[in-house]
Amino acid sequence: MKALLIYPLAALAEIGGCFAFWAWLKLDRSPLWLAPGLVCLIAFAWLLTLVPSEAAGRAFAAYGGVYICASLVWMAMVEKTTPDRWDMIGAAVCLVGAGIILFGPRG
Structure with missing residues (x-):
């Protein structure tokens, strides 16, 4: 998936x-x-525009x-x-949430 490459690059830039x-x-x-x-x-903002999503808010939320x-x-x-461990648990919860937002089935 394109987002799986873009998001880490955007995070590094930000x-x-x-x-x-x-x-x-x-x-x-x-x-x-x-x-x-x-x-x-500037690179961070540009990279987020490359995420395949029909809604900017969804792309930003998953990010x-x-x-x-x-x-x-x-x-x-x-x-x-x-x-x-609390940092790690919190990060895991957030990453699961990001995955639901990004990859959840849409009607």
């Missing part, structure tokens, strides 16, 4: 873009971090579950903070 702003404002990094951050956020899981992966890999 998290990277948001982290650039976080680094600038919270970690006292250079404002130069904003340039790649903006490029990432939410993927974003939550990707955020925990980012936390583990980039921020070196291990997700706890």
